[in-house]
Amino acid sequence: MTTDELLNTAAQAVRSAGSELLDRFGPVVRYETFDQLMSALAANDEAALSVLRPRLTELRPDARWVEEELDGGALPAGEWWVVDPAEGNVNHLRGIPEWAVTATLVRDNQPVLTVVHVPLTGDTYTAVAGGGAHLNGQPLHVSATPSLGLSVVATSQARPDEALAVTERVGASITAMLHDALVVRTSVPATLHLVNVAAGRIDAFWQYAGARADLLPGALLVTEAGGLISDAEGRPWTPASDSFLAAAPGVHTEAVATLSH
Template identity: 30%
Template sequence: MPSHTADLRLAARLADAADSITTARFGALDLAVERKPDRTPVTDADTAVEDAVRALLAEERPDDGVAGEERGGTTSAQGRTWVLDPIDGTKNFLRGVPVWATLIALVSDGTPVVGMISAPLLGRRWWASEGEGAWVRDAAGERRISVSGVSAIEDAYLSTTHLGSWTEHHSREAYLALTDACWENRAFGDFWQHCLVAEGAIDIAAEAIVNPWDVAAAQVLVTEAGGRFSDLNGEPRYDQGSALSSNGLLHSVALRLLSDGRTRAAKARHS
């Protein structure tokens, strides 16, 4: 297994550059906001971060590919590609809610091998690289993190996105089957819920609709913390349009609940 120490150091530099831009623009009265074709917002901070990170990568890794939310690009099954989300949680960012982060991942031959998630207004940064574990730095210092040991779904703490996204992109019944089975559920949303799974603070995070840049960094973070990451059908992929992260112990039962919910919905439609 190759070492990614140098790539991880570079990812930290990229995150530092991003943080300097996002923290300066957070709450700015002249923040420029536009709408993309999918009606999601993009701010001048989003584009400035991606441009700055791309410029650094052009200097340091000119032979690597880059795929980002704002400037495009694609990943492939061969070679190395840096996958960027300049601000994950843009709606929070533009409304003054401090829960947002820059996500940076290195994907090698189709698999995320380095993940860096920096949330400066939360005072937290998470990172992981293949075979080297998962880590967080906060006010208490730097430490290795691991997933929880909760093994019963009725004891599980779940985070999901809002019900409307499940109804539109997946299955309302699947959402209800999973949430009803768990002890507690919240919608921490975006990157944070997957980081909380990696830390062991919650046990499952599920999203009905994601883009590759939303979860590439989360995949390596969760798996290096001892958990499991897949799409909602169980494929261990970050680029299939949905995401399920867990402590591993609960993954199979969560997938079964989601499948059962979809099956019931399909039978109801055809009855």
């Protein structure tokens, strides 16, 4: 199977999983306890995984599967499927339209191909390492914005139980960006901000900590669309890094300076 055939077949699987979640989307799902919330989130995950897991496993039988979507850090060598079956799951439960399904094939900690499908719009974002980034088959390009002061930037909450030091760092970074950027957006999920960077709609996205499933799809999409990926201090990013920055070339240096301070 060629890389294009692999990508197309993976995209079909991700779109089918998205259809499962679309059928479940609508009124706000009520919950009164943390356990009820976890149960509702798990039900969405299981509905999408019932489609994704068998199809992706058939595509790459030797690729291992990342079982916990919130895990971070480097992966052991070899091929892995890094999947978020309901990216923005809590939004889905609340009837908020910002959610998606993602699947990324990672080889030796480098993303090889990725698919991000947004069921409510029907949009499918794809990227192959060295092959460019696309939206519904059309090439994507990051913005040509020349300075941070003209930029729309975004950040996201990595997880609800972050350490105090991380949440304080997030708050300080938002304050800094409010001074230096034109507009600052803060919401979940990370992936939908990153597809906007790849499409040139926003100019930079940053996050502290974060899961592989949040960042790997967007990292490949942004890179293949001509953007720059680093940590918040401008060093090379890996899944083991404690911060992440994706930006158009014209604003990356200034974004690093703002976040470094």
